[in-house]
Amino acid sequence: MKGKWLLLLQDEKGCLEEIRDKSLYIFTLFIQISKKQKENIIRRKKVIRMNDELVRTQYIILKLLRTNKATNCIRGMTVTEISEKEGRNKPNTLYKHIKILQKRNLVESGIKVERADSYFINELGMELLKKYDDMEEN
Numbered sequence: 001m002k003g004k005w006l007l008l009l010q011d012e013k014g015c016l017e018e019i020r021d022k023s024l025y026i027f028t029l030f031i032q033i034s035k036k037q038k039e040n041i042i043r044r045k046k047v048i049r050m051n052d053e054l055v056r057t058q059y060i061i062l063k064l065l066r067t068n069k070a071t072n073c074i075r076g077m078t079v080t081e082i083s084e085k086e087g088r089n090k091p092n093t094l095y096k097h098i099k100i101l102q103k104r105n106l107v108e109s110g111i112k113v114e115r116a117d118s119y120f121i122n123e124l125g126m127e128l129l130k131k132y133d134d135m136e137e138n
Contacts, residue, residue: 001051003083004053007091020136038125039077047075051055054128054132055097057089057093057097058097058100058101059102059132060086060088061082061086061091061094061097061098062101062106062107062121062125062129063129064077064082064085064086065077065119065120065121065125066121066126066129068085069137070110070119070120070121071112071120071121071122071126072110072120073108073109073118073120074110074111075110075118076110076111076113076120076121077108077118077119077120078116078117078118078119078137079091079095079098079115079116079117079119080116082094082098082119089106098119104117104126105122105124106122106124107119107120107121107125108120108122108124
């Protein structure tokens, strides 16, 4: 299944159980565990939200791109520039979140800055950011 991630758990009897949530896609994981370990994993699972919700880091990336007027391919920002402005996450973490935003068509690639790719927020990303700004005001 391209693009979908699942969490498959194998209990002592060797039964595979698939855990799904319509709004969340989950990392693939194949392990043999007891029932107690299974409950702990379910509580700690890492998720990527694929619906309209943004993770905090993704929201911050979109907001930084808009604040710095990175709204077209010429004015895009590199991951390093975003990391310097954001100051909290490492560039690798930001890169992963940017790729998620690209898959959701909220961010696009701009022209290269030396050897680094640049990214800018598109119209769809601006609209989603406005929804979040409206939620903040209420």
